[in-house]
Amino acid sequence: MEDIILLKLGELVLKGLNRRNFEQKLIGIVNRVLRPYGQFKVYSVQSTLYVEPLESGCDMDGALEALKKVFGIVSISRAAVCEKDKDAILETAKNYLSDALKSAGSFKVESKRADKSFPMTSIQLSQYVGGELHDAFPNLKVDVHHPELVVNVEVRDYAAYVHAGGMPGAGGLPVGSGGRAVTLLSGGIDSPVSTWMTARRGISVIPVHFFSFPYTSELAKQKVLDLAGILAPWCGRMMVEIVPFTHIQEEIHRNCPEEYFTLIMRRFMMRIAQRIADNNNCKAIITGENLGQVASQTMEALAVTEACTSVPVLRPLICMDKSEIISYARKIGTYETSVLPYEDCCTVFTPRHPRTKPKLENVVQAEAPLDIEALVSEACAGIERVKIL
Ligand code: ATP
Ligand code: MG
Secondary structure, three states: OOEEEEEEEOHHHHOHHHHHHHHHHHHHHHHHHHHHHOOEEEEEEOOEEEEEEOOOOOOHHHHHHHHOOOOOEEEEEEEEEEOOOHHHHHHHHHHHOHHHHHHOOEEEEEEEEOOOOOOOOHHHHHHHHHHHHHHHOOOOEEOOOOOOEEEEEEEOOOOEEEEOOOEEEEEOEOOOOOOEEEEEOOOOOHHHHHHHHHHHEOOEEEEEEEEOOOOOOHHHHHHHHHHHHHHHHHHOOEEEEEEEOHHHHHHHHHHOOHHHHHHHHHHHHHHHHHHHHHHOOOOOEEOOOOOOOOHHHOHHHHHHHHOOOOOOEEOOOOOOOHHHHHHHHHHHOOHHHHOOOOOOOOHHHOOOOOOOOOOHHHHHHHHOOOOHHHHHHHHHHOOEEEEEO
């Protein structure tokens, strides 16, 4: 029996004239994601993507798992294909769903008829298939409100499809449909989540990591690359930009008042991120900042941090509780890596009494001894780029 995967598109069906572009983007992503699992044909009809295996050896389970991480899809169903005929549909349901039909206590049939030339209405088709299945499987009771099993029948343009309901997809919008952004990726719990959330809204991301070797170790850098690797099935292929940050931190330490170390450092991160954004046609800078989490994340501190950029700084986690962020990190699969104990921010550079309500003019004055332009250019010239597939 022929097996197919049906992908229901999410919000992108609302996008009017853009819809075709969104669909094309999504088809491109789905084709790329499926490549390791065999040859498939992917096409869209009426807000549904059809994924048809073109050879017998396709790894359908692997394909399903991979598709769960594609943004822009709200539900994923594995379905059997059959002729658009009531008895062919019935036989297909009996065979394809035989295990589920034998073990369920209650069921109902739900039919959809996109092909209006089909000779029965949806209700008639459900009644026919439901009645016959009821006779054939004595264990089954009909329960239209809370059935254990829903037998879905879809009569569409080219064929009919039978399946037992969909699994939830990743939701959101296809990556790349909303443009590009730079995302600041540390080795912590928060920034992989803010990166994931941004990709979920259709943004293609360029992760940037500030690396302070030897104050932070090669292992800390590897941890960030590992995190990017865990995010890649969701975010797509990425180029991580590793920015050498040691000289900047040493210069801040040597020349600036301790209470402003973190803020000045964060302003350097923003300036460098802005430069990377400008060079790559990115329209925003994303961070994992969160109100009140640390001294540099009060409203006053955030204002000082972003005052040196002209692109919007977006903070998807801004009002979330840590427990909510952690539950996302677990769901995405980054949590276990994020909590590995490699220091990301060296304590040498952390002030004992940071300013929590800084004034911009004081911070500007505190950083005045530094040759900001030269330090930013030097760091940008030393960027290492690592491809994540
Ligand atoms: P996370 O917030 O990811 O758990 P963290 O707690 O170490 O890591 P914070 O000090 O809270 O980071 O910094 C706030 C945000 O600034 C991070 O979420 C991240 O977006 C960015 N950031 C901090 N350190 C770095 C770094 N070394 N490289 C890139 N971005 C960083
Ligand atoms: Mg944090």
